[in-house]
Each structure stands twice: as structure tokens, then as C-alpha cells.
Amino acid sequence: MNLIPGIGLVRGMSLTLRRFFQPKVTIRYPEVPSDVAVKFRGRLQLLYDENGSLKCETCFQCAQACPIECIDMGGMDTKGRFHVHWGAAETYGERREESALRRSGRPVPDPAYERFTPIDIAAVDSILEDFDHDPAQLLGILEATQAAFDYLPVGALMRISERTGTGYAQIYGTASFYDHLRLGALGAPASAPSAAPYLAALAAATGAGRQADA
Amino acid sequence: MTTIIATPPHWPAILLPRTAAADPTDLDAAVRNHAFEGLRRSLRDGPTATIAVIAAARLRGRGGAGYPAADKWRIVAESASDTRYVVANGYGADPAVFGDRELLERNPYAVIEGAAIAALAVEASEIIIAVRAESTEAIRRLRACIAAAEDAGLLGHNILASGRTLNVVVRPVQGAYLLGEETILLKALENRRGQPEQRPPYPATNGLHGQPTLVQNVQTLATVPWIIVNGPEAFAKTGSKNAPGTILVHLRGPAGEGLAEVPLGTPLRQIIALAGTAADGRPIKALLIGGPSGGLLPAELLDTPYDFDALRAAGAHVGSGSIVVADDRACVVDLARLLTSWCSAQACGKTIPCRIGTRRLAEIGERIVTGTSRPADPGLLADLSADIVASALCDHERLTTLPLTTGMRYFRAELEDHILRSTCPAGVCHPIAVAAGPVN
Numbered sequence: 246m247n248l249i250p251g252i253g254l255v256r257g258m259s260l261t262l263r264r265f266f267q268p269k270v271t272i273r274y275p276e277v278p279s280d281v282a283v284k285f286r287g288r289l290q291l292l293y294d295e296n297g298s299l300k301c302e303t304c305f306q307c308a309q310a311c312p313i314e315c316i317d318m319g320g321m322d323t324k325g326r327f328h329v330h331w332g333a334a335e336t337y338g339e340r341r342e343e344s345a346l347r348r349s350g351r352p353v354p355d356p357a358y359e360r361f362t363p364i365d366i367a368a369v370d371s372i373l374e375d376f377d378h379d380p381a382q383l384l385g386i387l388e389a390t391q392a393a394f395d396y397l398p399v400g401a402l403m404r405i406s407e408r409t410g411t412g413y414a415q416i417y418g419t420a421s422f423y424d425h426l427r428l429g430a431l432g433a434p435a436s437a438p439s440a441a442p443y444l445a446a447l448a449a450a451t452g453a454g455r456q457a458d459a
Numbered sequence: 460m461t462t463i464i465a466t467p468p469h470w471p472a473i474l475l476p477r478t479a480a481a482d483p484t485d486l487d488a489a490v491r492n493h494a495f496e497g498l499r500r501s502l503r504d505g506p507t508a509t510i511a512v513i514a515a516a517r518l519r520g521r522g523g524a525g526y527p528a529a530d531k532w533r534i535v536a537e538s539a540s541d542t543r544y545v546v547a548n549g550y551g552a553d554p555a556v557f558g559d560r561e562l563l564e565r566n567p568y569a570v571i572e573g574a575a576i577a578a579l580a581v582e583a584s585e586i587i588i589a590v591r592a593e594s595t596e597a598i599r600r601l602r603a604c605i606a607a608a609e610d611a612g613l614l615g616h617n618i619l620a621s622g623r624t625l626n627v628v629v630r631p632v633q634g635a636y637l638l639g640e641e642t643i644l645l646k647a648l649e650n651r652r653g654q655p656e657q658r659p660p661y662p663a664t665n666g667l668h669g670q671p672t673l674v675q676n677v678q679t680l681a682t683v684p685w686i687i688v689n690g691p692e693a694f695a696k697t698g699s700k701n702a703p704g705t706i707l708v709h710l711r712g713p714a715g716e717g718l719a720e721v722p723l724g725t726p727l728r729q730i731i732a733l734a735g736t737a738a739d740g741r742p743i744k745a746l747l748i749g750g751p752s753g754g755l756l757p758a759e760l761l762d763t764p765y766d767f768d769a770l771r772a773a774g775a776h777v778g779s780g781s782i783v784v785a786d787d788r789a790c791v792v793d794l795a796r797l798l799t800s801w802c803s804a805q806a807c808g809k810t811i812p813c814r815i816g817t818r819r820l821a822e823i824g825e826r827i828v829t830g831t832s833r834p835a836d837p838g839l840l841a842d843l844s845a846d847i848v849a850s851a852l853c854d855h856e857r858l859t860t861l862p863l864t865t866g867m868r869y870f871r872a873e874l875e876d877h878i879l880r881s882t883c884p885a886g887v888c889h890p891i892a893v894a895a896g897p898v899n
């Protein structure tokens with residue numbers, strides 16, 4: 246085939262030579278920072294802290310942000326309540342009970358899935374009826390539910406999610422953002438941070454109440 | 460009710476009338492005091508002229524950032540849409556400051572008229588006044604005023620036979636410190652989870668329900684009728700050169716607290732002298748200016764003028780309109796760490812600087828006052844603060860760095876006493892116990 250010996254080498258080298266003068270695509274990372282999208286806020290990765298517990302706080306931010314709803318999760322939030330969020334059904338071929346949470350490697354007691362306090366679903370349904378199952382009225386639905394149950398039971402939130410077609414992450418996020426909405430059980434104090442520590446800090450700095458011992 | 464501190468008679472009284480009206484909701488009495496005269500004039504002169512007057516007055520937003528009002532009005536007016544909104548931000552996020560609430564209770568017609576003038580100028584027909592749900596009296600008075608003005612043909616359908624419609628509603632909102640932030644407030648008005656949005660697009664082009672929305676603090680709006688009636692030249696003579704006009708300041712110190720209407724640009728020394736907030740001859744140690752995420756300024760900076768730019772340059776900000784005076788018995792480091800952990804607990808959780816950055820910051824503060832700090836902590840604090848400021852989504856995270864960074868800038872010696880010597884000069888923290896404890 247090769248009439249002239251070494252022609253293959255020359256051909257190969259000519260390719261090398263052409264490439265040599267073409268514009269480079271290599272980014273000298275990390276010396277030269279690469280361009281990132283303005284919305285980029287860091288890589289999502291589940292990490293463990295120095296005590297070996299998962300750093301994920303079950304805040305549902307990632308599940309809520311994911312455009313294709315491929316993140317499902319469940320677990321204890323920082324207030325010790327159990328919540329589950331499932332992404333769209335069609336993204337899963339496996340049994341959901343065995344999904345993300347179990348795969349995270351943390352032992353999860355099975356009864357967790359049965360621990361929702363049983364509630365009167367009819368009461369939730371009638372509230373949903375009043376609000377026309379309208380997801381745009383979510384805050385009103387949650388306030389009415391709290392008025393009926395004195396707090397927001399997980400079972401009620403699941404029902405609202407199912408009937409309004411709003412993801413559980415979205416509902417949990419809304420319910421936990423507003424201080425006047427309570428996720429805790431009956432009579433439990435409001436879960437969200439209140440103004441008290443701030444006012445106490447100001448009182449300490451200005452010495453309100455210090456006069457007594459001065 | 461909060462005490463209103465009397466100010467020198469030559470100071471302008473634009474927001475709170477010097478002699479309180481017997482009944483602030485009495486429309487006839489208000490009209491005798493020139494209420495709705497500004498609305499009539501701006502209806503006669505048209506939107507362009509009104510915006511020009513506001514621009515000439517150099518009115519800046521009283522909600523904290525001091526953004527020029529006329530610029531925002533122009534953007535809203537020029538955004539193509541059939542529906543535009545005006546949102547009056549009367550939430551008053553800082554739970555220790557009652558300026559906006561007192562204004563709504565004592566001078567409700569000024570806010571309503573200001574919002575109406577703004578709505579005419581940007582060609583909006585829907586006005587929403589967002590008020591803290593706990594401020595029931597303010598809500599009651601606003602609703603009474605709106606009803607009276609509608610009956611008189613000043614609001615509602617076809618106002619003053621001009622063919623223009625102005626619908627005003629009062630929306631009580633509650634449940635989070637962050638609701639004061641404009642994009643979060645708009646989410647709450649849409650019944651959604653409160654989380655800020657990436658800007659741009661700004662609410663001025665994509666606000667409530669995606670429509671152009673003018674969000675303006677209630678003090679900003681209450682200033683508008685005064686400007687229209689008295690003219691921009693008279694307004695520009697009040698306050699400071701770059702920020703004319705007055706603002707409500709909530710003063711709090713060892714001698715008590717109160718609210719004062721202060722011309723912008725007044726030196727801090729004169730403001731705190733109003734309330735005699737410097738108690739029984741004790742030296743002032745620090746001023747916390749701007750609310751929970753305010754800056755801590757030392758006594759040497761008492762001559763700083765109280766306005767947007769000068770405070771920013773010094774490391775603080777107008778923020779919620781709060782000035783807290785601490786004397787030599789207070790520990791600045793302890794105050795800074797308490798504020799940081801409170802602000803961190805308020806953060807919405809949407810982004811990494813907000814969810815994790817502010818928490819790590821609070822932990823550094825915690826370590827310093829408990830005597831468990833590490834030698835690298837001051838450097839870490841500076842680095843982390845810079846990263847948070849650079850990567851934050853909303854201003855809350857950026858401002859949360861202020862108590863500790865200004866503490867480090869102005870009270871370095873006190874900070875080092877905590878970190879290096881495990882002592883608290885003011886005797887407030889007890890950092891020695893842990894440091895000297897047995898090692899096992």
C-alpha cells in the first residue's frame with residue numbers, strides 16, 4: 246500500500262501541525278476561571294459532615310428547583326418532622342419506597358411512611374372545594390387548613406399536593422416559610438424563628454433592664 | 460403607640476404633621492389641609508410632567524436602598540403592558556421599628572394620595588398597600604380612608620370625572636422578616652412561597668403576576684403629594700444635597716426609645732441628641748444603624764451625616780431606619796454575633812450563600828464569644844463575607860455580613876481580646892471558662 250516509506254508518518258504529522266495552529270479549546274482551569282451561568286449557585290452534591298451524618302437538611306430546595314423533577318427525597322427536616330417529596334411518576338421505573346432516601350445510605354425506619362397522623366380528609370377536600378383547587382390560592386388554602394386543624398398535618402399537605410397538582414416540595418416550602426403557619430402538632434409552639442432573639446439582643450445592648458443591678 | 464420625639468421647629472415636617480389630626484381618617488379635615496391637591500394637579504398636568512417634578516426633586520426611596528424614585532417610575536411607565544401595578548410597601552420588616560406603621564396610622568391620606576399620584580404617572584390602575592397583619596389599627600384607618608375617598612370620587616372608577624380608574628386595596632401580610640424585600644413581598648401577594656428572584660428582570664418590568672410593578676416604600680409615597688404641592692425647588696432645599704427630604708428614624712438607647720422625622724443628611728450626633736439617648740454621662744461606644752443587618756459604627760463617626768451614601772461609605776446603611784445607641788457597658792462582639800445568628804435564621808434558604816454562608820458566619824461569631832475561636836477565624840470571616848457579598852442573590856445575605864465586618868473594622872481591639880486573650884472587656888461574654896477548662 247505505502248509506496249513511499251514514511252508517508253503515513255508525514256500525514257499524521259501534518260494533522261498534528263494543522264491542529265497546532267488552530268484555536269485552543271482548553272481552559273486553563275483553575276488558573277483561568279470558566280464562565281458560569283448567572284443563576285449558578287454551586288454544585289449540588291450530598292456531603293457528610295465530620296460526624297458522619299448527611300448534611301442534607303431535607304429543605305427540598307433542590308427538588309423544587311429541578312426543572313425535570315428528577316429529584317425525589319424524604320427524611321427528617323431540622324424540626325424533626327418527616328416529609329417525602331416524589332418527583333413526577335413517569336421518571337421512576339423502580340418502587341418509590343426504595344428511592345433516594347434509601348440510596349443515600351442512611352438507615353431509615355420503615356414505619357416512617359406510616360407515621361402521618363390520620364386526619365379527616367373530608368375537611369381538607371371541602372377547603373379545596375372552597376378554593377376551587379386553585380394552586381394560585383395556596384397561601385389561603387394553607388391558612389384555612391390550619392384554621393381547621395390548628396396546625397398543618399402532613400396528611401393534609403399531601404392531599405393538597407395531590408388535588409392542586411402542586412409538588413409537595415412547593416407546598417412544604419410555602420408552609421415552612423411563613424411564621425404564622427405551623428407544621429408542628431397541636432399546641433406545639435410556632436416552629437419558625439420569631440422576633441424575640443433580635444429584640445433581646447437590642448435590649449441587652451442598650452441596657453434595658455440593666456438599671457436594676459446598676 | 461410609639462413616642463414621637465419633638466424636633467427643632469426649623470426642621471421640615473413632611474411625613475408626620477406637627478399637630479396630630481384629631482381623626483386622621485376625617486376626609487374633610489384632611490382636604491382642608493390640602494390633601495388630594497397634589498392628585499388634582501398631577502391629573503391636570505399629566506404623567507410626563509409629574510415624573511419630571513419627581514425627578515427634579517431628586518426623591519429617593521425610603522425603603523433602605525435610596526434608589527431614585529423617578530427612574531423607577533419611568534421604567535414602569537415605559538414597559539409595554541395593559542396592566543401595571545403600584546405596590547406600597549408598608550410591611551415594616553424590622554420588628555423593632557415602627558416608622559411605617561406610625562405613618563400609616565397618623566397620616567394615611569398622604570400615603571394613599573402618593574400612591575394614587577404614582578399610579579397616574581405610571582398609568583397603573585391597581586394599587587396594593589401591603590401592611591403587616593398585626594398593625595390592625597393602621598389597616599382599619601387605611602380602609603376607612605379609602606372608602607371615604609371613593610365616596611368623594613377621589614378614588615375608584617372615573618376619578619374626578621377624568622375617565623381614569625384607581626382601585627386601592629389594603630393587603631395584610633404576615634409571617635416573615637424577609638417579606639419586606641420587594642420580590643418576596645410580591646410572591647406573598649401572589650400567595651406563594653417567599654423567595655427572592657434573580658434580578659434583572661426587576662419588578663419594574665416583571666413584577667406582580669409578571670406585569671410592570673412599581674414597588675415603593677410608604678414613606679417615599681407619602682412625600683410625593685408634598686413635592687407636587689410645594690414644588691421640587693422647595694423640596695430640594697430640605698435634607699441633604701444628594702438626598703433631599705426627611706425620613707422617619709426609630710431611636711433606641713439606654714435612655715429610652717422614640718420615633719423622629721429627621722432631614723436626611725443630619726449628623727448622627729444631632730439625631731441621637733434628640734432623645735437624650737446617651738444616658739447619664741456614659742460614653743457612647745457604638746451605634747447600630749440599619750436594623751438587624753445594620754452596621755456598627757464607633758463614637759468617632761458621630762459626625763457622619765445620616766443619608767444613604769454617607770452611611771454606605773461608613774459601612775452601615777439606612778435600612779429599616781433604626782439607630783441603636785450602645786454605651787460602654789455593651790459588648791459589640793456579642794451584639795454582632797446575636798444579630799448575625801438572627802439574620803441567618805431569617806434567611807430564606809434559596810441559595811448557598813443564604814442557606815449555608817450566613818450560618819457559617821454565625822458559627823464564627825458563636826466561636827468568638829465562647830472562647831472556642833481558631834486563629835484563622837478573622838481571616839475566614841473576611842473571606843466568607845466577601846464571598847457572600849459577591850455571590851448573594853438578594854440583599855439580605857449581603858447585609859447580614861455587616862455587623863461582623865463592621866465590628867472587625869472598627870472594634871478590632873475588642874474582637875482580638877475575645878479571640879487571642881479570651882476576655883470580654885465589657886464583661887458580657889464569658890469566653891474564659893471554655894478556654895481554661897480541663898483538656899481531656
Ligand SMILES: Cc1cc2nc3c(=O)[nH]c(=O)nc-3n(C[C@H](O)[C@H](O)[C@H](O)COP(=O)(O)O)c2cc1C
Pocket residue numbers: 519520521522523524525526548549550551552553636637638639640641642674675676677679680853854855
Ligand atoms: C431583607 C430586606 C428587608 C426589607 N424590608 C423592607 C421593608 O420593611 N419596607 C420597605 O419599604 N422596604 C424594605 N426593603 C427594601 C425593598 O426591597 C424595596 O427596595 C423597597 O420597598 C423599594 O421602595 P423604595 O424605593 O421606596 O425604597 C427590604 C429589603 C431587604 C433586602
Ligand code: SF4
Pocket residue numbers: 291300301302303304305306307308318
Ligand atoms: S433538600 Fe436542601 S439540603 Fe438537601 S440536598 Fe436538596 S437543597 Fe441540599
Ligand code: FES
Pocket residue numbers: 637655805806807808809810813814852853854855856
Ligand atoms: S436568597 Fe435567601 S435570603 Fe436572600
